[in-house]
Amino acid sequence: MIVEVIAVGTELLLGQIVNSNASKIGAVLADHGLDSHYQQVVGDNLDRVSLVIETAVARADAVIITGGIGPTQDDLTREALCQATGREMEFSESYAAHLEDWWERRGRVMPRSNLQQAEHPSGAELLVNPKGTAPGLALDHDNTLIFCVPGVPSEMEHLLHNEVMPRIVERSGGPAVVVSRVLKTWGQSESGMGEMLDDLYRSSANPSLAFLASAGEIKLRITAKADTREHALQLIEPMEREIEGRVRQWLFAHDNKTVQDIIFGALEKHGWTIATAESMTGGMVSAALTSVSGASRYVRGGLVAYDSELKATLLGVTDVSSVVDEETAIQMAVGARELLGADVAVSVTGSAGPEPLEKPAGTVVVGVATPEGARARELSMPGDRERVRAYGTTTALQLARLAVTGKWWSS
Numbered sequence: 547m548i549v550e551v552i553a554v555g556t557e558l559l560l561g562q563i564v565n566s567n568a569s570k571i572g573a574v575l576a577d578h579g580l581d582s583h584y585q586q587v588v589g590d591n592l593d594r595v596s597l598v599i600e601t602a603v604a605r606a607d608a609v610i611i612t613g614g615i616g617p618t619q620d621d622l623t624r625e626a627l628c629q630a631t632g633r634e635m636e637f638s639e640s641y642a643a644h645l646e647d648w649w650e651r652r653g654r655v656m657p658r659s660n661l662q663q664a665e666h667p668s669g670a671e672l673l674v675n676p677k678g679t680a681p682g683l684a685l686d687h688d689n690t691l692i693f694c695v696p697g698v699p700s701e702m703e704h705l706l707h708n709e710v711m712p713r714i715v716e717r718s719g720g721p722a723v724v725v726s727r728v729l730k731t732w733g734q735s736e737s738g739m740g741e742m743l744d745d746l747y748r749s750s751a752n753p754s755l756a757f758l759a760s761a762g763e764i765k766l767r768i769t770a771k772a773d774t775r776e777h778a779l780q781l782i783e784p785m786e787r788e789i790e791g792r793v794r795q796w797l798f799a800h801d802n803k804t805v806q807d808i809i810f811g812a813l814e815k816h817g818w819t820i821a822t823a824e825s826m827t828g829g830m831v832s833a834a835l836t837s838v839s840g841a842s843r844y845v846r847g848g849l850v851a852y853d854s855e856l857k858a859t860l861l862g863v864t865d866v867s868s869v870v871d872e873e874t875a876i877q878m879a880v881g882a883r884e885l886l887g888a889d890v891a892v893s894v895t896g897s898a899g900p901e902p903l904e905k906p907a908g909t910v911v912v913g914v915a916t917p918e919g920a921r922a923r924e925l926s927m928p929g930d931r932e933r934v935r936a937y938g939t940t941t942a943l944q945l946a947r948l949a950v951t952g953k954w955w956s957s
Contacts (some may be wrong), residue, residue: 579722875913
């Protein structure tokens with residue numbers, strides 16, 4: 547069953563409000579194993595709202611419209627629904643009485659504009675909204691289910707879970723599940739992964755394969771739809787094993803496990819602690835490590851030595867005339883181990899840009915020192931200053947992972 551989502555509101559187009567409703571609805575649809583091919587956002591204009599409803603009804607089995615059913619002049623969803631479906635507007639005396647009572651019980655006089663919320667297209671069912679005054683609407687038009695829910699997130703979610711989804715699931719013939727497994731890799735480009743797995747991507751629809759890039763990490767998401775979670779995992783398993791075999795040298799985690807989890811696991815095994823010494827990233831590596839609950843068991847602290855003089859006086863860098871190089875990164879890491887009393891230290895220096903510092907913008911040098919040795923690696927990162935810093939942070943965490951797990955030393 548295909549379900550389309552329409553979000554109504556000029557404020558969404560202007561970026562004044564984040565379209566969180568569409569995201570939440572999409573997640574709920576996926577949880578129920580329902581397909582959603584399109585999401586539309588439209589401003590508060592009668593003809594345009596009517597047009598997107600017509601478009602959605604023509605290609606979907608169910609349509610969920612969020613927003614535009616309040617009491618003000620720009621709440622046009624009811625009228626647009628009438629226009630799109632060729633129906634007359636009707637007025638519910640019983641719901642008008644409900645509105646009057648709602649305001650009276652709160653000791654307030656109801657503005658007459660609220661009676662607009664008692665209007666509905668002919669044939670539509672009003673869905674009582676216990677969290678507000680705007681009722682939802684349910685309409686079966688030409689064998690397409692159409693639902694209107696408020697734009698207020700708490701009101702939308704209540705009606706979505708209690709009124710909308712039960713009807714959609716019933717129409718679809720019963721519940722299904724969508725299950726995903728995520729393989730996390732580092733060290734290979736998105737395009738490289740795409741070429742390596744192109745045959746699997748093209749040959750399979752269920753399960754399907756997607757590539758997700760995030761600050762240097764490439765996530766490979768395998769998704770299957772089935773009647774049960776167990777059946778979906780059975781569909782996923784052969785593709786997962788095949789992908790693991792092809793990308794093993796870059797694979798570092800599955801699903802929700804993070805690089806920090808792996809670092810802390812290795813530190814726990816060895817009884818080690820970790821510290822950071824950063825220049826270019828300005829504390830981003832330390833922030834990433836300490837973002838994880840329980841980090842205090844492993845993280846001793848971090849030092850931002852942005853100025854070259856601090857690299858020399860605090861970390862023992864011997865030649866500050868050239869700080870974007872591997873020897874400086876190693877000395878920073880070794881110095882941080884000693885200064886902060888840690889077993890492991892990771893350091894970052896480089897040229898974030900936009901102007902080059904010693905070397906071209908995008909040059910990142912990461913050093914790691916452990917009780918087993920110290921190494922550094924120089925890399926070239928793409929993008930603007932913030933992207934280079936984000937990639938540098940990811941690289942520092944990944945090289946720390948390779949060091950504390952012994953993989954860097956054995957390579």
